[in-house]
Structure formats: structure tokens, C-alpha cells
Amino acid sequence: MAAQQRPLSPHLQIYKPQLTSVMSILHRATGIFLAAGTLALVYWLLAIAGGAESYKQAQGVFGSFIGLLFLFGWSFALFYHLCNGIRHLFWDAAKGMDIKSVYASGKLVWFAAIVLTALAWGLALTTK
């Protein structure tokens, strides 16, 4: 590169975090995390295909403290990415793009993701 130090535009840490920017970053972060979660899905299916013994082993993995922590994070990341994805689909249709709507839909995404996660775990814990 050139010897002369060219000025750089300010990077992320210069800016005050806002709902909009944080949610945008989280969309990608949860997406990467969820991609790793597909490994867990395939492992689960393989464990069932393998028979009672391997399924029991998988139950042990998912039922451990780390396993449950992962599943909880996975479920919230999934609902967040799903709800925020729907928000993105509205933007693709050029709907709700003014600042007021962007903030309102952002808060709605947080609310919906929390409610859906709570419902899923409520169901999981009552059917056990």
C-alpha cells in the first residue's frame, strides 16, 4: 500500500449504539450463530436414526447445562432472526422505512422474539 497514511472514516466504536444499528448487527450475528445450529439439527436427526442408544446420548448432550444454554440461546436467536427477517421483508417491499416506523417495528421484533421464546420454553417445560 501507499506509504502515506490516508485518513480513515470513523469505525463502529466511534458511534453511539442505536436500536437500529444494534439490531442490524444482531441480525447478522444471530444468522451466523444459527448457521452453526444447523449442525445440531443434523446431529439430532442422526442420533434418532442411530437408535435408542445414540438418541439417549444426544439427550445427554442437549440436556446438559451447556446444552440447555445453547438451546435457549439458539431458540431466542432463531425467533429474533425470524421476526427481524420479516421486518426486512417489509423493507424489501419499501414499507415502513421512515424513522418512526423503523423504531416501532424494531421494538415489536424484540417483544415478539421474547414472547415466542417464552411460549416455546413454556411448552417444553410443561410437556416434560
Added chain:
Amino acid sequence: MSDLRTPLAKVRGLGSARDGTDHYIAQRLTAIALVPLLLWFVFSLAAVAGQDFQHVHAWVRSPFNSIALILLSIVLIYHAHIGLHEVVEDYLHEDVVKTIAMVLMKFLAITLIVTAIVAVLRIVLGG
């Protein structure tokens, strides 16, 4: 001649990337398909996950569930692949590293899809 693009290139409208809007469209279509698939999957999983092997095995075996699980695996892994591809395009700038990452991700995605399908078929067809 005011510009160097051929009329055919203009009609195709693919620009310098030689790749049009197919990733954009595929990402959105898989996203739309994943909304019902994932809502079904997570709430079903929440209901069956704690149960014993016989129950879970029977749940996967039912025609509706096995078909939905195969569809989910294909669409989910495809959608994840498009997203990761985008991340690599944005953050990896070294050509060799970028190409290797993209090829490995493609191999991994296809392997995972095939593995998921075979696992479900083994559950459905096996004893």
C-alpha cells in the same frame, strides 16, 4: 459508440458481477418458506424433545413430519449458506482465502443437506 456494453449484456442486466438478482431472490424465498417451517419445527420440538426414544422416533416417522423435516433441512441449510456466503464476501478480502472458504462452505452445506435427508429416510424406512 457511447458505451462498450453489448446490447445482449444490457438486456441480461447482470453487470460486472455476472450474477444477477438470483441470490437476493433465493434468500428472500427461503426466508418466506422458513417462517412456517421453523414455527412448526420449534414448537413441535418443544413438545416432543423431552419424550422417550419411541415417541420421538414415531414423531419423525409420520408422513407429514418426515416430509416437513426434509424440506426444513434443505431450505434452512440453503438459507444459512447464502447468509454465510454474504458474510465471507463482506469480510474476507484475500482472494485465495475467500475462494477456499466459499468452496468449503459449499461442500459442507451440500454434505449437511444430504446427511439430514439420509437420516430422516433411515428413520422412515428402517425397521
